[in-house]
Amino acid sequence: MKNHLAIATIALLILTATNAHAACTRDDVSFYLGEGFTPEQITAICAVVKQAPPATPEPAAPTTPATAEPAEPSTPATPEPAASIAVVPPAGGNNTEVEKYLREVIKGHDIHVEEGFLHYTAKICIPYGRFNDNKEPLPEETCEQVRHKVALRGMRAKREWFSTSLLQPRQIYLEGQIERELVGDLEDFSPTSRRQIIENLQTRVKAIVPIKENMSPKRLLEFLNKIAT
Numbered sequence: 001m002k003n004h005l006a007i008a009t010i011a012l013l014i015l016t017a018t019n020a021h022a023a024c025t026r027d028d029v030s031f032y033l034g035e036g037f038t039p040e041q042i043t044a045i046c047a048v049v050k051q052a053p054p055a056t057p058e059p060a061a062p063t064t065p066a067t068a069e070p071a072e073p074s075t076p077a078t079p080e081p082a083a084s085i086a087v088v089p090p091a092g093g094n095n096t097e098v099e100k101y102l103r104e105v106i107k108g109h110d111i112h113v114e115e116g117f118l119h120y121t122a123k124i125c126i127p128y129g130r131f132n133d134n135k136e137p138l139p140e141e142t143c144e145q146v147r148h149k150v151a152l153r154g155m156r157a158k159r160e161w162f163s164t165s166l167l168q169p170r171q172i173y174l175e176g177q178i179e180r181e182l183v184g185d186l187e188d189f190s191p192t193s194r195r196q197i198i199e200n201l202q203t204r205v206k207a208i209v210p211i212k213e214n215m216s217p218k219r220l221l222e223f224l225n226k227i228a229t
Contacts, residue, residue, distance in 0.1 A: 098227060105220050107170070107210035110147070116229070118150045121183065122210050128189075128196040142189070142197060144182055148207055151177035157209070157224035172221050174207040176228075 024032075024046030032042040095113050103111045108122030122145070129140035155176040180201055186194045209224070211217050 101223065105212060105215045107212045113152070113227075116152050118152060118155070118224075118227075119148065120209070121145055121147045122208070124201075124205060124208050124210075126197050126201050126205055128193050128200055142186075144184055144186070144197075146201065147181045147183055149179040150174050150207055152227060153177070153229045155224065155228040157221045157228075159221070170211045170213065170217070172209050172211070172217055172224075174209060174224070176207075178207045180205075180207065 024042075028046065029042055032045065037045070099112050102113075102118075102120070106120055106122070108120045111120040113119070123143050124146040125141050125143040126146075127141050153176075155174055157172055157174055159172060182198065182201065186197060189197065209220070211220060
């Protein structure tokens, strides 16, 4: 009876404790009494201070998105220097393509291919005058417009050659079936000089093909031999 009274007393003390609530059951109180604890000690053990409400967690700081490093500016490609003029001959083209290439390269006019013949008109230098005992011509020469008609069958293009008075580096010459005709009438020459000029054009002067500046003589040479039949 005494023990029951002690338990009731302790329970009352715990429940009436200011800002406290019971943390022990009836069995716990009986156990502490059996161990020799006083009511005051058991009250202190079982009365716990009301826990403070959990602190409101501070809102997490917004994650700052990683700032992307600026991409390194791409270095613009340095344009290659313009190459020197190099007209490429057409490979197996028709007459229109062939004529277009020849007109871009040959220093002349009325350049076309028709019925198996190459036609062009160009200024050609023709020697004339008396010949000495060694068959070397006197240094007389006239440069005239000459109309050429060269058969593609059997035509052969060759390297540059020497004129009677100076080196002509921008030309090649043709061999084969060739017709040549002066465009002018040579009215400023004597009858003898006219005859010599016409004869030398047909016998002593090869079919010269002048080449424009910055154009490749080698390419024209190869192309003319390619279109020959």
